[in-house]
Amino acid sequence: MSVAAHPVVAVETSRRGEFSGLLWLTWRQHRWALLCAVGLTVVLTGWLAWLGHEMTVYLHQCHDRPCLPGTPQDAALSSETGPFRVADHLLQFVEYEPLLIAVFLGVPLLAREHEQRTLLLAWSQDVSPQRWLWTKTALLGGCTALCTAAISLAADRVARVMSDVSGGGLFDGDTFLDSGMLPLALGVAMFAVGVALGAVIRRVLPAAMAAVAGFVGLFVLVGYRYPYLMTPVSRFRAIGDGTSDPGPVGGPNALKVSGGITLSPDRVGNLYDAAGRPLDAAGLRRMCPFTVPDDFAPDRLLPCMTRHHLMTRLVYQPADRIGSFHAILASGYAGLGVLALAAVWLSVRRTSLTAG
Template sequence: MTSLTHAPRAEKSPDVLEPARRGAGFAGLAWLTWRQHRLALFSSLVLAAVLTGWMAYLASDMTSIYHQCHDTLCPPGSPQLETLNAPFGPVDIANKLLLAVQYLPVLIGMFLGVPLLAREYEQRTLLLAWSQDVSPVRWLWTKIVLIGLFVAALTAALSAVADHLAHVLHDVVGGSMFDGTLFLDSGMLPLANGVSWFAIGVALGAAIRRVLPAVMAVITGFIGLLLTVQWRYPTLMTPVSRFSEFSDAANHDHTASTNALVIKAGIQVGPGHVVNLFDASGHALSYAQVQHACPNFLSLSGKASLSCLVRNHFQQYVEYQPGSRIPEFHLILASGYLGLGVLALAAVWLLVRRASLSAG
């Protein structure tokens, strides 16, 4: 009797076999998503946990010092202020952590967004993935929803703690919540930004189809958008403007609160050159008028020159954003970030529909 010889079966990748074993439903796609992205997901979880815990600890530490100073700015020369401002002290580290949170969305786009489709294109595994029982569109949206919810949960936790730390830092150092990192890391903006850059990363990966070029595109786009936001956000709404006497300006009354963002203020006085200095009636002053009211103005000390300006009821023209507008600014920026994310997802959907019959 002749024995039958069976040809060896071609082995399939575990990433392809497991969805078939588990079924082509949601559970199978969820397992496949974890299998393919587990390293990036686990690393993101660890990084978020470290940042969240560190920021919570710093916020608690600085709050304790703030209470020691009777819930106000610690006086100059006090041991509490020296502790706060020491090299690698609470304030220094808090600023660095908030800066890290500000740049976290670019990492989300690079390591969670881009590989979702770009790696499939680059390794030419999309034909195999899309030839299973699950349609390309369902495959895409299931993976986007699963990883997107993961990103949203992590960035929501980070946003809440970063917002708390930003307010504590503002309490102990003063300034305005409208300023730089404090503004961009509060109001849950990291959540909106993180989700947006995840979607943008997926879209760039789908469009470019190569991981490294898509990553470079994410970095370039993120830096460009960040610089644009930092440049334009102070004027997203028409600033409040008014004449302010120097006694008022010295006491910061024109800002109504320490959280105001001053856009235009200050004076310039030189021979034949006076900028933004007005008399009590609001008329621009000439250099001769300044000299008449305040002889030898340029040689006066800062305190003496200010005293002369106050005595003559001189004014400057001030433009600023009141601190009460901060929630509106956060809403405008968050809406903009989420709008970009929605546009990116629409682009991904169109790209996948057109490429549904071809992996490359």
């Protein structure tokens, strides 16, 4: 029997041939970026895994508590070449890894074809422009997802160990942004953004610069606004109660949004009397009179404020919201990726093959 006598078989064989051809083409055009991505993933995940293991050993030696200052374990952890400092630097690199993905994997996918004027050749073959685009995007995006998933797992583990070792919270700054598989979500989203910028701008270098500017803007926006993704919880805390965290309600990993006291001879902020009424500088002086201006200092005022049961208002995000915050940010990154892919689809539909 001939293959031509069976149209379904012929179509299936044709599709397999198209896929294998696009697989080879993707590898041929992007092999160095893919090899570098895989190599970087292996090195980074292995290094993070080793640092996590090393810090865990020190943590066990300190009876699963933060090591006391002056102990050999604390000295080894906090030295410039110690595992804690090195892991902190690597986690900062993980935060910028999505930018590398956008610049070296996402942007060249279409921008290089436009710049070298090879789209006419690529899209005038048996493979349709849409199949060419989505197959290559799926192949490169899948590689991106696998690599960033491995790095995200290693970064999440190290971030949690660092939190245990230092006694710091999981909800603050770099530790939060590197945990909960957020590098995976942002990496895939930035890949899609890079492809979209390359499709719209059609030049590699300008599209790469736009990706840098967009990433920096997104990074600053997320770092500044993520504490307010949900309405913070607030409560009063008595002055001098000796607590350094939001307390049992917030948990040790709670994110402190605000709560510091402002004290100066002419200004007092975030200070309340026992009835919950705000105090100003004059009211505090009446309650705690001093004759020397220099005595208007926290260490001198503390006994008086404690005696009068003064309070400060603490605004924070409870620790049990960490998972919800991760989900909100990951959903936002996913939405950004979907919008970027929609922009790619529209750009490709409007691309004239005669333009190259």
